[in-house]
Amino acid sequence: MNQNNNQISLDNFYFKRVEVRLCLKEGDPFYSPEPITSPEAATKIMSEIMSDLDREMVTVINLDAKNRPLNYNIVSIGSINQSLAPIQNIMKSAILSNAASIIVMHNHPSGEATPSQADIQVTERLIEAGKLMELPVLDHVIVGEGGDERYSFRQAHPEMFLGEYRKEVLGKGKKVKERGEIEH
Secondary structure (H helix, E strand, C coil): CECCCCECCHHHCCCCCCCCCCCCCCCCCCCCCCCCCCHHHHHHHHHHHHCCCCCCEEEEEEECCCCCEEEEEEEEECCCCCCCCCHHHHHHHHHHCCCCEEEEEEECCCCCCCCCHHHHHHHHHHHHHHHHHCCCEEEEEEECHHHCCEEEHHHHCHHHHCCCCCHHHHCCCCEECCCCCEEC
């Protein structure tokens, strides 16, 4: 710090450079070059991975601008009745993959696809985070027994996926449409 005028100089600090890279692991190829247009299509693609698991697993499917899968990421593997999936961990692979949108999926080992209160709260927070980041969450699908039973938040609660950004986040009273355009 310069003692004469109490100013801080950048010469007094050393900054490390940060490099962020997406690491693709060898594995089975993705199961669909086709766009994902429904919860059934998403479930079909992920059914081999998610059905018949004995613990909850949260995955995110990263999609391109035409809703074709780029890749998927296993975000979390939990216990028989819960899995922790912080929002930043769900969004991380989407950002690193340059995804245009995402679909979140998790399984219920009990076979019952009905969402818990925690599932509803996480979905609401995830949709809001997606809006702020201009990275739409197209759906959150819960997979039940054998992948045959499923619950789509978009089908059950379409209102969750619509609407404006919260004005207190944006400020100045401007309205923002779903994809981020500002109305004047």
